[in-house]
Amino acid sequence: MSRERLIEMTRHSIEHAKAGTLEQEPDVFRVPASNYTDPERWRREMDGIFKxxxxxxxxxxxxxxPGSYKAMQVLGVPVLIARAPDGALRTFVNMCSHRGAVIMPEGNGKARRFICPYHAWTYDEKGALVGILSAKDFGEVDKSCLGLTALPVAERAGLVWVCVDPESKLDIDTFLCGYDEMLAHFGFADWHVVSRRQVDGPNWKIAYDGYLDLYHLPILHKDTFGPNFPNQAHYYAWGPHQRVSSPHPGLVALADQPEDAWPETVLTGGVWTIFPHVSIATFDVGGRGVLLSQLFPGETPLSSVTVQTYLMAEEPSDEQREAAEKQVDLLEYVVREEDYATGLRQQRALLTGVRKELLFGRNEGxxxxxxxxxxxLIAASDDELAGLFEAGESAIVPR
Ligand code: FES
Ligand SMILES: [Fe+2]
Structure with a gap:
């Protein structure tokens, strides 16, 4: 089913490439410039979207x-993701029930038990409180009510989705709108993390606009990707999640081959974005790879942090690893010195308030x-949320 969908998209691109045409939106779209810089608006985005x-x-x-864990801060929430010995993946607020200390240090590691660094209260892989230091001295408490607070989690297509609101009622599969079935084509569960970088950037939407935008590629990146990079994009949506692919002339040759022989790397090419903060860009440098970029808003409307993770389908040889590291060096440079440097200057200019609206062309759907x-999303109540994703694109009312 999802392979059929991949073939359909590729066929669509080939038809446009042959005809030299592009799928366009009916009109140019306008976004108020203050949407990018207004602190009140940003607060609504954090509460209504990221949290x-x-x-x-x-x-x-x-x-x-089994026994591996990852601890991180997400919008101020300390998160602990852990793989139990039985293979189950659980997620908790990484905060002790004694007096709220952060339990596991940030980063990846392995642990059988989670032991608080403050007074050594100890939790098992299910988050249950199993040990209180000097329990007799401490006094009577009901341990069964003092486990770690669980967070909603779903592992799909080799990626781990977590909601940082423990009270969230939104079903993660409803939110995914079937997009995980498409992403499953990559088989990320069996891939390998090769390199990881971190890049500071501008407002999260300024940064995210760039991941959806092929229009700028041969211009802003003329000295890195080169001036011949295609700048036309087709967008395919599963709810808010969008695949970006280019109807470039190189695809036309595929039309002579039977569809079931079309290579998976071509069928899945381009950029796969996951709303609201991820881009997966595909590469083939010394082996099949992707750059997974996770974009996190910073502490103010004017900052963000992007974690770049390079994954490869096969465990790389030393030579392939070296080629991949060079590729990641380039991608880090492109994002830091070209995309985000431009975004930071754009942001400073927007703060002047001189320009009231920004434009997205018919080619920037x-x-x-x-x-x-x-x-x-920022207008929707908690009760309306699931309905938006169930309705998918039909929920979108064009301006
Ligand atoms: S705060 Fe964790 S044991 Fe005291
Ligand atoms: Fe870019």
Missing amino acids: RLPLVLATTAELRE GGHRFHRWVER
């Missing part, structure tokens, strides 16, 4: 081993859809 929706916080590849989803 309410599942976020991709890890890959199966980094939590494959990804941006139209992204900003419409942001708008709808």
